[in-house]
Amino acid sequence: MMPEAHQDAIRILVFCVALIILAIFTPFILKAFKKNKTSESEAPEQIIERESDSVSELLVTPPVEKVLAPISASGEIVLPGDETNTVEKALSKTRENFWGRIKNAFSSNSAQPLEDVEEVLYTADIGSTTVQSLMGHLDATLSSSEKKNLETVKKTLRDKILSILHASNGSSEHDHLEIAQRIKWAAEGPTVLMIVGVNGAGKTxxxxxxxxxMAGQGKRVLVAAGDTFRAAAQNQLKVWTDRAQVEIFSPEGVTDPSAVAFDAVAKAKAQGYDLVIIDTAGRLHTQVNLMEELKKVKRVMAKNSPEAPHNVWIVLDANSGQNALIQAREFHQALNLTGVILTKMDGTAKGGVVIGISNELKIPIKILGIGERIHDLKPFSQQEYVDSII
Ligand SMILES: Nc1nc2c(ncn2[C@@H]2O[C@H](COP(=O)(O)OP(=O)(O)OP(=O)(O)O)[C@@H](O)[C@H]2O)c(=O)[nH]1
Ligand SMILES: [Mg+2]
Structure with missing residues (x-):
């Protein structure tokens, strides 16, 4: 038998050990309980997000809230840390990829720097036809010593690129045209501008x-939601038209984009709008039926207003490089494009595509997209472009 005093001591010891264990594990137990509660309350939101994003929508365009730039308290659209987008800044990677590498070819003491230049041009998304024309020009106009001189090569290349740009974009005077002056305006009635291009290029x-x-310059603008393909497309366009403070034409239940375009032009004509911009669903130039659908959209508008659409502009993502050239060529064949908008010039090294499009297709480059904010839209200036890449 253990003496009573010993039994008491053991009881006290067991009690103390239990207290210590409790003190150690209580925070962990509380934490685990809290975590469990939080994940329960988050679960429905996560499920909703998955439900609202169909696989095809995720592949085509990010959800609206990711597509749009944030707005500051004063109503300005702001992207943190990037307040002043300029064309020169946007083209810095293209400059590095283009002129940076050409300069390297000369500084590496190569016996034939022009051969290296040719290689740079071939990998600068200009397109092989245009590279051949640039190289042919350098070869024909420079003496053998001039071919080894960076400054003469620079000047000759600049002049040749400018002449290519002038041939399809007009003289240097065109550089000073504002964006509104680059739109072909109807002699009377509403002007129609149809916007086309592949998925995710930046049309909307x-x-x-x-x-x-345009609204800021006093035009009455009607934007037609011709992308009837994706449910989220109308919502995305609505957020943008709200921001832009212009009216959207998005009739419920109408799934035929030609009907939307036709009715939009009729409404604009009846109600005295200045400009109708038709958004269309993105499609690949290889999708024959969808290209036929686009031709029909264009065709039916003319029934309302013989000259409409007065402008058919393709939006090309500069990141797609030479694919952009192929897209422009195919869309041009189907729709007879009257202008090009190159988006996402910011952050791409593939801005050389501007030269190839101008040289091969002779469709004027109207506008550059240089960011996701509402003001990140610049008229294309040939001089500014050349100064920015060389
Ligand atoms: N960095 C940058 N992003 C851009 C520019 N233009 C558009 N974007 C982004 O490109 C993505 C796709 O833009 P959308 O306007 O939805 O493209 P879309 O051609 O209408 O796409 P679909 O309707 O799916 O064919 C969005 O995340 C835009 O914010 C630009 O100039 N610069
Ligand atoms: Mg769109």
């Missing part, structure tokens, strides 16, 4: 920026 965003600009 550009329409938002452009309509804000």
């Amino acid at each position: 965003t550009t329409i938002g920026k452009l309509s804000a600009l």
Whole structure:
């Protein structure tokens, strides 16, 4: 038998050990309980997000809230840390990829720097036809010693690129045209501008920026929601038209984009709008039926107003490089494009595509997209472009 005093001591010891264990584990137990509660309350939101994003929508365009730039308290659209987008800044990677590498070819003491230049040009998304024309020009106009001189090569290349740009974009005077002056305006009645291009090129965003600009200059703008393909497309366009403070034409239950375009032009004519911008669903130039659908959209508008659409502009993502050239060529064949908008010039090294499009297709480059904010839209200036890449 253990003496009673010993039994008491053991009881006290057991009690103390229990207290210590409790003190150690209580925070962990509380934490685990709290975590469990939080994940329960988050669960429905996560499920809702997954439900609202169909696979095809995720592949095509991010959800609206990710597509749009944030707005400051004063109503300005702001992207943190990037307040002043300029064309020169946007083209810095293209400059590095283009002129930076050409300069390297000369500083590496190569016996034949022009051969290296040719290689740079071939990988600068200009397109092989245009590279051959640039190289042919350098070869024909420079003496053998001039071919080894960086400054003469620079000047000759600049002049040749400018002459290519002038041939399809007009003289240097055109550089000074404002964006509004680059639109072909109807002699009477509403002007129609149809926007086309592949998925995710930036059509809707550009329409938002452009309509804000036109409305700011006193034009009555109607934006037609011709992308009836994706449910989220109308919502995205609505957010942009709200921001731009212009009217959207988005009739409920109408799934035929030609009907939307036709009715939009009729409404604009009846109600005295200045400009109708038609958004369309993105499609690949290889999708024959969808290209036929686009031709029909264009065709039916003429029934309302013989000259409409007065402008058919393609939006090209500069990141797609030479694919952009192919897209422009195919869309041009189907729709007879009257202008090009190159978006996402900010952050791409593939801005050389401007030269290839001008040289091969002779469709004027109207506007550059240089960011996701409402003001990140600039008229294309040939001089500024050349100064920025060389
Ligand atoms: N950095 C940058 N992003 C841009 C620019 N223009 C558009 N974007 C982004 O490109 C993405 C796609 O833009 P959308 O306007 O939805 O493209 P879309 O051509 O209408 O796409 P679909 O309707 O799916 O064919 C969005 O995240 C835009 O914010 C630009 O100039 N610069
Ligand atoms: Mg769109």
